[in-house]
Amino acid sequence: MDTVTTLPGLRPQPEQEAIEKLMGLAIFGEKVAAKIYLLLAELKGDFAPLLKKFARMEANHGAWFLDASRSNGIEPDRAFADNELNYLVAQVDEHFKKKDFDALIIVQGFIVESLAIATYESFLPIAHKYAGTFGVFARALEEERYHVDWVVRYLRLRYFDAVDEFRTLAERVNVQGIDCIGGTMMNISEYLDKIGMSGAYCAGAMMDGYTRLLETVGFEQKDATKHVVGMFMPLIRKYRRGEKTK
């Protein structure tokens, strides 16, 4: 697949800046994901071995993406990533302080993974532009889905016959979580466009993916859609007006 590569010096400046921001977010986002799975492992000893394994996998993704970036002349934009991720880290720390495993697993397993899956999926068709990226993003995507599969199974069992309780939890976590991660989705939209992806398609894919996850744990389809669209609308409107989403 990696047959057409643009040398860094030949890449248009707007594309170069965009891919550096996106790779920065992917690399440092994976590091944050690894940290979250380690925190989750601390909170639930029963699942610690598995959650630590997930953390290692996330850390590997970050390392693969960094190698692929460097070999393509892409210097990941850490300042941009930190700015996007700080709000998430603050939320994560807050949930951890309260020992709120279920809130943290929704933030990581549903919201953060939805952003990763939507963007990695959409990246694959253009990955040939950056040598060596197709394989690592395809594998990372497969592994993110594997993580989500476990999270869905955990939540389905945990909230079996208690969908109302799950709904209350999801609504509480989503207000901040979607504001944060959905806001990042809006903020990277123009950069996705600049490297040949569609920011709007990725945003739609994230909304749809997240809606489907809520459905798998017990929300009715219309209810899940209403819930997710209601939370994304303020972000979409801010994007349309060129306002900062966070």
Add this chain to the structure above:
Amino acid sequence: MNVITDSTDLGRDEALLWAILFRFESLAVEQYAGLVPALLTPEKQTLVALLRTRPHGDEELAGTQLEAPLAELMRSVTSRDEARVLIGQGLFLELIGEAIYRSFSQNAAASEPTRKLCALGAAASGRARTLVPALLRTRIGEGAVLLQAIMTEAAPLLRSLDDLGDGIDAMFLDRFGLSFADLMGDVAAELIAVCLDLGIDRRKFVAFLTSALMGI
């Protein structure tokens, strides 16, 4: 008609709501009569007759945040093309209308005449919702063909909705608890259900909705 009590002394917010609905429904009746008579149902005609018992409400709308975006929205669905009317008015505006009617028909902050008007409106739009899918299927098609038509015909409408959102929040959020974000959540949920039944790929449809609302 006799189920409605006197609507002459509505407060300003509700008078504004009636004025907006009058515009929506008058356009619907006019366009359905010319292009999609199947949607000119008895329920719709009863509703419009009731809305016509009040003045048109130009003075209520004039100068409000809703005046210009409402005019733009009406322009975006006014057409002599059957497909545009069927998609813009029959599918999208009927679902938006139904969401508004449902919200007000059960809203304790609304007056009795408004709640009753909105119960009739919800029934009329609900009836349209049952008729529109078959009309879309026979006149335009299903699946990818229909999605393409929706993307063409509904994009202007969706782009004009955003400006209306500010007005809706400003006029109706505090008193009635109706927010544009919640309204769009309701509408999107119904739209997606209808589109799935018509063989449209869900992810592509959600991506289109997102894209149009983002103004891209």
